[in-house]
Amino acid sequence: MSFGPFLLLALMEGMVTSAVLALAAVGLSLVFGIMRVVNVAHGEFFMLGAVSAWFVSQWVPGPPAVAFAAALVLCPLFVGAIAALADMTVLKRLNYEPEATIVATIGLLYILQQAALSFYGPDARPVPAPFSFRVQLPWFGYSGYKMAVVLASALVLLGVWRLLAKSRVGLIMRATQYDRETARAFGINVDRVYAGVFALGGGLAALAAVLIVPIQQAHYLMGTEPLLLSFIVVIIGGLGSLRGTVIAALLIGLSDGVISTFFAPTLAKIVATLAVALVLVFRPQGLFGRRAL
Amino acid sequence: MLTLTGIDAGYGSVQVLRRLTLEARTGEVLCVMGRNGAGKSTMLKAIMGLVPASAGSIMLDGLDIIRLPAHEVPRHGVGYVPQGRRLFAELTVAENIEIGLMTRRRGQRTRDDVLSLFPRLRERLKQVSGTLSGGEQQMLAIARALCLEPKVLLLDEPTEGLQPSMIALIRDTVVALKSTGVATILVEQRVDAVLSVADRVAFMTGGTVAETVEAAGLTPTAPQFAAYVGV
Numbered sequence: 297m298s299f300g301p302f303l304l305l306a307l308m309e310g311m312v313t314s315a316v317l318a319l320a321a322v323g324l325s326l327v328f329g330i331m332r333v334v335n336v337a338h339g340e341f342f343m344l345g346a347v348s349a350w351f352v353s354q355w356v357p358g359p360p361a362v363a364f365a366a367a368l369v370l371c372p373l374f375v376g377a378i379a380a381l382a383d384m385t386v387l388k389r390l391n392y393e394p395e396a397t398i399v400a401t402i403g404l405l406y407i408l409q410q411a412a413l414s415f416y417g418p419d420a421r422p423v424p425a426p427f428s429f430r431v432q433l434p435w436f437g438y439s440g441y442k443m444a445v446v447l448a449s450a451l452v453l454l455g456v457w458r459l460l461a462k463s464r465v466g467l468i469m470r471a472t473q474y475d476r477e478t479a480r481a482f483g484i485n486v487d488r489v490y491a492g493v494f495a496l497g498g499g500l501a502a503l504a505a506v507l508i509v510p511i512q513q514a515h516y517l518m519g520t521e522p523l524l525l526s527f528i529v530v531i532i533g534g535l536g537s538l539r540g541t542v543i544a545a546l547l548i549g550l551s552d553g554v555i556s557t558f559f560a561p562t563l564a565k566i567v568a569t570l571a572v573a574l575v576l577v578f579r580p581q582g583l584f585g586r587r588a589l
Numbered sequence: 590m591l592t593l594t595g596i597d598a599g600y601g602s603v604q605v606l607r608r609l610t611l612e613a614r615t616g617e618v619l620c621v622m623g624r625n626g627a628g629k630s631t632m633l634k635a636i637m638g639l640v641p642a643s644a645g646s647i648m649l650d651g652l653d654i655i656r657l658p659a660h661e662v663p664r665h666g667v668g669y670v671p672q673g674r675r676l677f678a679e680l681t682v683a684e685n686i687e688i689g690l691m692t693r694r695r696g697q698r699t700r701d702d703v704l705s706l707f708p709r710l711r712e713r714l715k716q717v718s719g720t721l722s723g724g725e726q727q728m729l730a731i732a733r734a735l736c737l738e739p740k741v742l743l744l745d746e747p748t749e750g751l752q753p754s755m756i757a758l759i760r761d762t763v764v765a766l767k768s769t770g771v772a773t774i775l776v777e778q779r780v781d782a783v784l785s786v787a788d789r790v791a792f793m794t795g796g797t798v799a800e801t802v803e804a805a806g807l808t809p810t811a812p813q814f815a816a817y818v819g820v
Contacts, residue, residue: 464691471677471688478675480659481637482733483692 301435303554310553312442312511315449316504318545320522321529322456322538323500329536330473330493333392336401338501339523340408341379345371345502346423346514347416353423364426364510371506372499378408379498380491387494388487405519412516425510445507452503453542460538469493473536501526528572534582544583547571590615590772591636591667591741596645596655598635605631607796609645613741613772618763620783620804621776622818623793629776630672632793633743636774637669638662649741663692668739672746672776674730678719682710685718685729689736703735706762724755731762742766744775748782760786780809780820792817 356363460466533540638659787804
């Protein structure tokens with residue numbers, strides 16, 4: 297295969313990474329932007345999404361597509377419910393103190409990880425893709441499912457953006473973000489907004505995981521890498537900036553695809569981490585830091 | 590309309606309000622004066638439930654609102670214009686108004702009424718509120734509170750740092766609200782502004798109301814101003 301098609305393949309692989317990463321990172325970014333909580337357990341919400349998708353694929357009979365569709369709906373709801381519960385029972389009681397919530401979410405990380413080990417086990421297990429047709433390009437065939445992942449992610453991100461920018465719920469979320477005391481003085485139930493935002497953040501991570509699990513397999517330790525990459529993306533894009541997060545996810549995902557294909561996956565991670573260091577030194581607020589959401 | 594009885598409140602272990610008792614009547618402007626740190630703003634926050642009260646009662650139309658969660662207080666008809674305006678600065682004028690309307694599920698009619706009080710805001714609905722002039726921001730803060738169609742309106746130093754024409758506009762608005770039966774509690778530092786709108790004046794010191802007098806009997810040289818405000 298000559299260089300051109302090879303590069304195209306690398307970019308397409310990068311797009312899949314970007315798509316999944318953007319979903320997970322937007323979840324992390326929303327939680328930080330609105331609640332000012334650095335959620336170290338975000339990767340575990342991702343893992344729970346993948347693991348619960350495996351359980352759904354075992355329980356739901358019929359063709360893989362039906363089980364997958366069920367997982368796509370049920371897993372984000374399940375993980376969102378766990379996140380809301382964690383918010384109401386732990387984070388709220390800590391009064392959202394920044395240091396305390398970091399320690400608390402580290403604890404949550406281990407609880408969720410060990411729970412997955414206990415109930416799911418140490419094995420990596422695949423979830424069948426809902427369909428398996430290949431798109432034949434002139435130079436190579438490519439998984440139709442991976443293309444669908446990119447499309448699905450783009451649609452969900454569009455939905456999240458519309459929710460925030462155009463809906464009443466989004467207006468309440470933004471008002472809470474800017475001034476939670478004044479929001480209370482105008483009848484906004486801030487506790488409920490926070491629980492909802494934490495659930496939305498966890499649900500987005502879970503959704504990203506359900507999309508990736510036919511490609512990557514579910515494993516109880518799989519949350520670490522998306523956590524690290526989400527932080528990288530959110531820092532580069534600017535904390536709390538939805539647009540910056542999506543652009544940074546594209547940047548990191550595509551460079552990961554290209555560098556992994558032509559050099560080595562480890563080099564891709566080194567470059568991404570270096571990019572974070574440079575951004576923190578020269579533009580600490582991130583590429584799109586000032587413009588919130 | 591609104592009666593505070595024996596309120597103790599503060600931040601953490603620091604007690605600010607001590608046995609505070611105050612009454613705001615329907616269709617009346619009650620001005621609250623006192624030195625910095627007397628507890629004027631804390632009293633308004635205690636009414637809103639934003640500062641927890643450890644003792645006392647706050648009766649609004651026969652309902653004790655002191656134990657309500659903060660977000661339910663405004664739904665019973667308490668409009669709040671905080672000190673320093675506290676707009677949702679990155680939201681537009683229209684969005685700030687919308688938040689106000691949502692508090693008590695008021696609709697287009699209320700919106701039109703409020704905007705007709707402040708035509709300048711109608712011209713700037715799509716503007717980000719943080720970029721308005723100081724006076725316009727204060728108009729918006731008041732408009733946002735009026736979107737609740739409040740029974741009680743709390744204003745915390747609304748004329749602070751504004752030019753005279755704007756102060757006059759705010760005074761006219763407060764006077765106009767009186768005739769609609771709103772009970773207004775106005776925290777204000779300037780004697781002339783107080784005397785031009787107040788029905789009664791409450792003087793605060795040390796976290797409690799020391800004296801409440803009819804405004805009609807007050808002149809700018811009254812001894813209370815010297816004693817409690819220091820002018």
